[in-house]
Amino acid sequence: MKLKISDSKEQVAKEFSEYFKEIATGDKSIHVALSGGSTPKIVFDYMAAHFGNEIDWSKIKFYWGDERCVPPTDSESNYKMTVDHLLSKIEISSFNIFRVLGENDPEGEAERYSQVLDTELPKLNEIPQFDLVMLGMGDDGHTVSIFPDSISLWDASENCVVATHPDSGQKRVTITGKIVNNAKAVAFLVTGAGKAQKVQEIIKKENDFALYPANLVQPSHGELIWFMDKDAAKGISQNPSSTIL
Structure with missing residues (x-):
């Protein structure tokens, strides 16, 4: 696990965009699973503005x-x-x-x-493999659309399942843990003080960490990087602009 801690959300967007460009370098097609949420908005805006002409988008295949x-x-x-x-x-x-x-x-x-x-x-091992899976994390510790109250969906045998938001009852289609953890690289994008408690519990394996789906993100064959701003990381580091291995 690598933790990339930045001063601001904008710096997170810059760091991730540079990481994305590095992954996209080469001649092969790159398969990427995208995330929703507020942080990806900032990332996508930055990427389009600063890397729109630097990345060969014809090689990138986007999924959700x-x-x-x-x-x-x-x-x-x-x-x-x-x-x-x-x-x-x-x-x-x-x-x-x-x-x-x-x-x-x-x-x-x-x-x-x-x-x-x-x-x-x-x-890989007869399971579809993304080159990169982008993930967010909710204030409740959920990731993709697998929530704490339905954490068993993480271990479903299917590539995708239907999940239900615990408050709104809204249905969602989500990839499952076997797809996330089979990726070559998984990148969490987490910003804001509202995420700090869950980040601390998951990274330090404290309190109720085992109840959070985000804790189950443990790639079997690839790397895991958390891109965070200092607000989200305040429970694990007091040193912004640092990389912790």
């Missing part, structure tokens, strides 16, 4: 780690957020974008998207 079961024009759609903040600002073919069809029946879409991953991604 989770999606709310809403139409692609809905303000809650992770796909729409990515279009608004990144995809509409770069030169990328529609053939490189594999969205979750949130407008479809959730159970049927989970099955369809499982098959998309099975068909499009290379495999």
Whole structure:
């Protein structure tokens, strides 16, 4: 595990964008699972503004780690957020974008998207393998759309399952733990003081850490990097702009 702690959200965006560019260097196609949330918005804006012409987007294939079961024009759609903040600002073919069809029946879409991953991604140990999975973490310790009250979904045998938000009851399609932990690289993007307590518990293995799905992110064959601002990391480090291995 690597912890990359920055002074600000904007610095997190810069650090991650540079990391992304490094992964995207080379001749092979790169398969990336994207995250929703407030921090990726900042990251996508920065990436489009500063790396829009420096990355060969024709090699990048985008997928989503989770999606709310809403139409692609809905303000809650992770796909729409990515279009608004990144995809509409770069030169990328529609053939490189594999969205979750949130407008479809959730159970049927989970099955369809499982098959998309099975068909499009290379495999390791017969499991689809992303080059990079971007993750956020909620204030409750959830990641992708696997929540503490349904943490058993993490170990599902399927590539994708239907999850239910514990408060709103909203259905979501989400990849499962076997996909996350089979990736070549997994990057958490976590900012804000509201995340500090859960970050501390997970990193230091304290208190209720075992109850949080984010704690189960443990890549079997790849690297795990937490990109955080100093507010999110205040429980584990008092030294901003530092890298802890």
